[in-house]
Amino acid sequence: MEGIVVRRVIPSDNSCLFNAVGFVMEHDKHKAAELRQVIAATVASDPVKYSEAFLAKTNEEYCAWILDPEKWGGAIELSILAEYYGREIAAYDIQTCRCDLYGQELKYPERVMLIYDGLHYDALAVCPAEGAPEEFDQTIFTVQKDRTVGAIEGLALNLVKDAQRKRSYTDTGNFTLRCGVCQIGVIGQKEAVEHAQATGHVNFQEYK
Known part of the structure; x- marks a missing residue:
């Protein structure tokens, strides 16, 4: 395999998961609305699998x-x-x-990486050289007999380890947030969720 693994930045707009998937699957960073519909339709179509116990919400509440x-x-x-996909x-x-x-349990022949x-x-992609434009990115990789994607896996992990060394992650157990509505400070995801449930406020900013 020729090329390097790169991180393609997806806008931070609460839909990054969907747009990252859209990019690696279809080279399209604007799939969020469509993919949310796909998920809601899938969940609504199987209320037994997607039960309240599984979703932590009723099927109907989750879809909304x-x-x-x-x-x-x-x-x-x-x-x-x-x-x-x-x-x-x-x-x-x-x-x-x-x-x-x-x-993985469905043994699909291809894999994408986030x-x-x-x-x-x-999104993670392989591009031919540093600085190459995104249209040259390869984002879909063949899964081999050993259920890996070969050398790409090691390159992806190196990139992840490098990001970890630079501490470019958010420790959601201990990060400090300020509520954008009432300016109260909370620590960690648990307190943020509790505050949101108590007040209905969901606009948090991280602060150091």
Whole structure:
């Protein structure tokens, strides 16, 4: 394989997961609204699988929630999108260097890669040289007999480790946030969620 693994930055607008998937699957960073619809339709079509116990919301509440452009996606949405596109999605976590693989039990022949910093998803791609434009990016990789994507996997992990060394991730257990509505400070994801549930405020900014 020729080329280098690069991180393609996706805008931070609460839809980064969907737009990152859109980019690696279709070279399109504007797929969020469409992919939210796909997820809502998938969940609504199978209330047994997507039960309240699984979703932590009723099926109906979840479908309304995921269609809201302010709401973030995570593991449930990635597993549905892997199935929708018929490709594995590898999500690399910068803080732990862990790779979560969605769709692997279905043994899809191809894989795409994302990188996650605790709050935000970007896309991973292979480009021919440093600085090459995005239209030359390769984002879909063949899964080999050993269920890896060969040398690309090592290159992707090196990029993730480099990001970890630079501490370019958000420790969601301990990060400090300020509520943009009432300016109260909270520590960690748990307190932020509790504050949001108590007040309905969802506009948080990280501050050091």
